[in-house]
Amino acid sequence: MGDGGVSRAGEGPELVVVLDGGTELSREELGGKAWSINRMRALGLPVPPAIVATTVNCRTFREAGGRIPDDLWQAITARMSALEQGTGRRFGSPDRPLLVSVRSGAARSMPGMMDTVLDLGINAEIEAGLAAETGDPAYAADTRRRFVEAYRDVVLGTTGGDVPAAPWDQLRGAVEAVFASWDSPRARAYRRSRGVSDDGGTAVTIQAMVFGNLGDRSGTGVVFSRDPRTGENRPFGEWLPGGQGEDVVSGRLDPQPLESLREQLPAVYAELTAVASRIERDAGDIQDIEFTVEGGRLWLLQSRTAKRSPRAAVRAAVAMVDEGILDPGSALRRVTAEQARALLAPSLDRSRLTGVDPVATGHPVCEGVATGTVVVDPDEAERRAEAGEDVVLARATTSPDDMHGLVAARAVITEHGGSTSHAAVVSRELGRVCVVGCGSGTVTALAGNRVTVDGASGEIWPGAAALIRVSKTTTRI
Amino acid sequence: MSSSLGVQEGASTARLDQLVDRGLCKRGGTGLRLTSEGRAHLSVLLAREAAAVDRQAATALYDRFCELNQDLKQVITDWQLRDGHAPNDHSDPAYDAAVLARLTAAYERAGSLLAELGTLRPRLQHYSSRLALAHARVLEGDHSFVATIGKDSFHTLWFELHEDLIGLTGASRVDEAIAGRAT
Numbered sequence: 001m002g003d004g005g006v007s008r009a010g011e012g013p014e015l016v017v018v019l020d021g022g023t024e025l026s027r028e029e030l031g032g033k034a035w036s037i038n039r040m041r042a043l044g045l046p047v048p049p050a051i052v053a054t055t056v057n058c059r060t061f062r063e064a065g066g067r068i069p070d071d072l073w074q075a076i077t078a079r080m081s082a083l084e085q086g087t088g089r090r091f092g093s094p095d096r097p098l099l100v101s102v103r104s105g106a107a108r109s110m111p112g113m114m115d116t117v118l119d120l121g122i123n124a125e126i127e128a129g130l131a132a133e134t135g136d137p138a139y140a141a142d143t144r145r146r147f148v149e150a151y152r153d154v155v156l157g158t159t160g161g162d163v164p165a166a167p168w169d170q171l172r173g174a175v176e177a178v179f180a181s182w183d184s185p186r187a188r189a190y191r192r193s194r195g196v197s198d199d200g201g202t203a204v205t206i207q208a209m210v211f212g213n214l215g216d217r218s219g220t221g222v223v224f225s226r227d228p229r230t231g232e233n234r235p236f237g238e239w240l241p242g243g244q245g246e247d248v249v250s251g252r253l254d255p256q257p258l259e260s261l262r263e264q265l266p267a268v269y270a271e272l273t274a275v276a277s278r279i280e281r282d283a284g285d286i287q288d289i290e291f292t293v294e295g296g297r298l299w300l301l302q303s304r305t306a307k308r309s310p311r312a313a314v315r316a317a318v319a320m321v322d323e324g325i326l327d328p329g330s331a332l333r334r335v336t337a338e339q340a341r342a343l344l345a346p347s348l349d350r351s352r353l354t355g356v357d358p359v360a361t362g363h364p365v366c367e368g369v370a371t372g373t374v375v376v377d378p379d380e381a382e383r384r385a386e387a388g389e390d391v392v393l394a395r396a397t398t399s400p401d402d403m404h405g406l407v408a409a410r411a412v413i414t415e416h417g418g419s420t421s422h423a424a425v426v427s428r429e430l431g432r433v434c435v436v437g438c439g440s441g442t443v444t445a446l447a448g449n450r451v452t453v454d455g456a457s458g459e460i461w462p463g464a465a466a467l468i469r470v471s472k473t474t475t476r477i
Numbered sequence: 478m479s480s481s482l483g484v485q486e487g488a489s490t491a492r493l494d495q496l497v498d499r500g501l502c503k504r505g506g507t508g509l510r511l512t513s514e515g516r517a518h519l520s521v522l523l524a525r526e527a528a529a530v531d532r533q534a535a536t537a538l539y540d541r542f543c544e545l546n547q548d549l550k551q552v553i554t555d556w557q558l559r560d561g562h563a564p565n566d567h568s569d570p571a572y573d574a575a576v577l578a579r580l581t582a583a584y585e586r587a588g589s590l591l592a593e594l595g596t597l598r599p600r601l602q603h604y605s606s607r608l609a610l611a612h613a614r615v616l617e618g619d620h621s622f623v624a625t626i627g628k629d630s631f632h633t634l635w636f637e638l639h640e641d642l643i644g645l646t647g648a649s650r651v652d653e654a655i656a657g658r659a660t
Contacts (some may be wrong), residue, residue, distance in 0.1 A: 109571040186578050193577060193616045194570075229574035258482045336566045367564075379513070397645065398653035400637045402627065404510060419561065420550035422636045428564070431627050 014055055016075040018082045019050045024387060029054045029106030029464045031203030031421065040300065043282060048088030048299050051079045058201025061179040083208045091121050092167040094129030099209040100359040102174040106202045110190055111183035114154050114181035114203055117174045119209060121167040139213055168234055178204045210292045213242050217265060217296040220270055223258060225280035225287045228308040231315030235273045268298050279303050281325055281439060285334065286316055296365035310339035346467040348454050353465060359446060362413065362438035364458035365424035370433040371464045374446040378405025385409065392451055393444040398423040406430060411453035413460060415444045435460060509511060523644050526598065533596055535645040541590050542642050549583045552576060554631050556623050580631065584612050598645065604638045
């Protein structure tokens with residue numbers, strides 16, 4: 001496919017590049033998203049075909065007064081054939097239509113730019129063609145509705161604007177919006193705050209959409225290269241037969257465990273798990289991969305570093321050293337101080353609380369467990385804490401004048417307010433166990449009592465509750 | 478403290494010494510704090526001020542503050558937490574930058590409110606310049622100016638301004654909290 005070469009033989013820099021794994025342009029020239037698509041293609045991974053208008057075009061766009069120069073537009077229209085050949089679909093055609101996503105992408109990810117328009121290239125006629133092909137008119141109509149909303153929202157910036165009917169006009173509008181968003185106030189403020197130059201520019205990536213709702217052998221899902229809850233080295237994820245990418249996130253349909261993909265499409269499952277390990281090895285970290293299967297063919301949509309539990313972080317880091325993926329130094333950096341602290345922090349021994357009711361319950365806003373005597377006055381809290389006593393400060397609500405009491409207390413409990421309240425913000429800054437919003441008259445009535453505050457569950461227990469402490473010896477988990 | 482209040486270094490020290498001599502403040506730990514006499518005296522002063530202030534204007538300003546407050550507290554919370562519960566370990570520059578861009582947007586929306594504080598009570602003028610300074614520090618990359626306790630961070634100042642505005646409207650913080658506004 002595509003030669004990844006120059007768009008105009010022998011003249012000037014490449015304006016539009018096919019991302020087939022062959023280009024050697026830098027991240028600065030391709031932008032981060034296109035660079036990673038190209039990288040995945042170079043690894044031989046099945047990624048939907050894509051092209052990119054490089055960052056250099058952002059400057060010529062600006063110099064041309066905010067319009068796409070003719071030679072750039074010609075290069076884009078010519079290179080779209082790479083997407084058509086890669087998918088066997090045609091952009092602008094009602095018969096097997098090609099829809100595309102259009103995304104920004106600077107060398108470094110940056111908030112404030114136009115992000116993504118999906119499903120671009122659809123109008124009434126193409127919607128009818130898609131309905132006939134999928135046998136699902138509701139899906140086709142929903143796709144068009146979602147596109148129109150997104151185009152109005154991110155390209156036109158109004159809820160009632162006119163969306164062009166011609167697919168090529170849609171494409172031109174979206175590309176212009178991406179380039180223009182480089183100069184949005186938010187993007188500029190971000191660059192100013194990070195000391196990033198305004199010269200770099202964004203690239204525009206245009207990628208073929210793939211369809212997870214085309215018949216029985218199609219669907220969409222998410223796979224983690226290791227179990228993000230436990231760190232166990234086995235693929236973990238969800239599979240949604242007949243679903244489109246957004247359905248997994250939206251919860252519109254109930255996903256099945258990944259094992260059902262193994263039963264339904266064993267070859268796809270084998271390819272998917274092999275690909276997940278491959279990307280993990282290349283990235284040196286647990287991956288969270290979105291994929292779509294269209295007519296029995298696997299496509300990877302996105303791969304990123306996976307969020308994980310503290311336990312999984314430690315277990316995976318140790319295992320990756322044993323497997324030769326990481327050296328011990330890199331593995332250590334994979335476990336954050338927060339994760340280590342969470343694993344070692346004492347937690348409530350719930351087996352000892354059966355038959356006991358909490359004396360108050362509120363919103364948990366800062367984790368940890370602390371026991372102390374309830375004091376309602378900040379001055380008294382400070383005095384008793386200085387005398388060596390563990391105190392829990394209870395207030396109807398906190399004011400800036402209570403700060404010394406918050407500093408002195410082991411835990412803070414309030415009757416009003418939610419997880420964004422001033423008391424919550426202050427407690428998190430101080431690392432104080434904190435439960436807020438327990439209700440009028442609840443916690444101040446506890447004055448003088450000894451209580452245990454669980455900042456993870458939001459429960460306040462009578463007396464000094466038993467704790468489980470993790471041994472800090474070298475037991476392997 | 479002098480720079481916060483916009484007065485000469487020597488002037489603030491002399492004034493604070495007087496307050497300590499009168500038993501209204503005491504020195505302790507790293508700083509200065511009100512004694513219970515001091516707190517009683519301050520509440521008299523604030524009550525007199527609240528009685529003299531244009532109550533309607535104060536309430537109007539406070540209503541505008543509350544609209545901004547919801548958003549600003551969410552931004553600060555998102556700075557501290559990811560997904561609403563996990564502590565933000567600040568290892569993701571793109572996430573942090575997105576939150577700080579929202580902080581800047583919230584600060585810019587507060588511009589006209591901050592500019593009008595001085596017309597309500599001249600003593601409130603300092604919030605505008607101190608918040609500008611905190612915001613500038615954050616933009617320069619000193620993130621301790623987002624919410625750190627014990628310095629003129631964005632949240633510290635915002636919290637204090639909130640308290641001042643509640644006082645000027647004559648409302649109590651607890652009543653406001655029950656109404657879902659003062660927390």
